[in-house]
Amino acid sequence: MIQRPRGTRDFDPDEMDIRRYFETIMRHEARLFGFREIATPIFEHTELFTLRSGPNIVEEIYAFQDKGGRDIALRPELTAPAMRFFVNELSNRSRPLKMFYFGQCFRYERPQSGRFREFFQFGAELIGNPGPDSDAEIIALAASIMRRIGLKDYSIRIGHIGVLRNILAEADVDAETTPLILQRLDKKEYEEARQLMQNAKIDDETINSIIDITNTVGSINVLDKISGDAHEHLLGIFDILQAYGIDNVQIDLGVVRGLDYYTGVVFEIDAPVLGAEKQICGGGSYSLTELFGGEKTFSTGFGIGFDRTLLALEKEGYDAIVHSVDVYVLPIGNNTRHEAHRIAAQLRQAGISTDIDLMGRSMSKSMRYANGINAQHVVIVGEKELAQESIMLRDMDTGEQQLVKKKDIISILKNQ
Secondary structure (H helix, E strand, O other), X not given: OOOOOOOOOOOOHHHHHHHHHHXXXXXXXXXXXXXXXXXXXXXEEOHHHHHHHOHHHHHHOOEEEOOOOOEEEEOOOOHHHHHHHHHHHHOOOOOOEEEEEEEEEEOOOOOEOOEOOEEEEEEEEEEOOOOHHHHHHXXXXXXXXXXXXXXXXXXXXXXXXXXXXXXXXXXXXXOOHHHHHHHHHHOOOHHHHHHHHHHOOOOHHHHHHHHHHHOOEEOHHHHHHXXXXXXXXXXXXXXXXXXXXXXXXXXXXXXXXXOOOEEEEEEEEEOHHHOOOOEEEEEEEEOOHHHHOOOOOOEEEEEEEHHHHHHHHHHHOOOOOOOOEEEEEEEOOHHHHHHHHHHHHHHHHOOOOEEEOOOOOOHHHHHHHHHXXXXXXXXXXXXXXXXXXXXXXXXXXXXXXXXXXXXXXXHHHHOO
């Protein structure tokens, strides 16, 4: 028996109902905010990801040569492909350009709870004005998605990577060392970060100040620790989020997101029910377009780990998605099967979800099957009823049956 590859999953019909349900909600919410969907290839040139994340990323992704000798990689995330698409074909569109996407991504890493080698990501990108309005709009969309899917307990932590970047720049830390320090600070690996900063000739007082900043968490009042553009920008974001009615937000200057392309606001959304691995969404403002051959353009966006979000919903105990059909058509005897298929076709053409007996079951077994698929009604097609141009309509909730004319069945079902 051939097994599926490690780190991948098969989804049965019940699971797919759940996934499509929540995926549809996310898409709908993005459209309510004026975002439009895009799609990019599942594989790209490997250079797209090494330019963004450095050559070491090749060890963490599915990278290979195709039959033409080209270096190709399965996409490990969707921001870089979206920005490549923008530079290639969308840069002349009116601003702001608001895009969202949903798709599979691939990383070669050890599978664990909520983490797979093939995983799914929902995300959005906003290209336009670098003011607090754009960042607030992106954060508001992410928060609204969490609220709309019914996640009960989540928190939004907002920081500004410019604060630490400015301190490191004033300390004359070079461009290669800065992201290494930020990556360690992002993971709270303070001893490693301290060693890197000492090697970069940063004095102890500045090092302690940097570490202190990354532990600055709380209400908007903690912004008193910083000043300048970052201070005003974060105040502006909080003001707009308050107008949106989003209040489960806190300042966390330890949100560093140690990727070199982030330039300003950074944020994360956590679901505490997941324990230590609680982050389900991350994003911020960044600059990638010039890296891919375009003009420098302000961008802000986020990515939601769809699988981990569903895991959080499951742990919180969301209401199960129940599969059902409007009608189950049951022919009684072989002589009625042709007409039963004709009735099923008419119901489907009218937009009424319809299943039909394909197994030649008895009446009692067919009724049990109809219950199993949560059919709302059963249309019983018998010879006696057909002789009167009629069928028997059974309401599966009440058990009541009525003889109705075939020509009236669609209007009757649509009015119930």
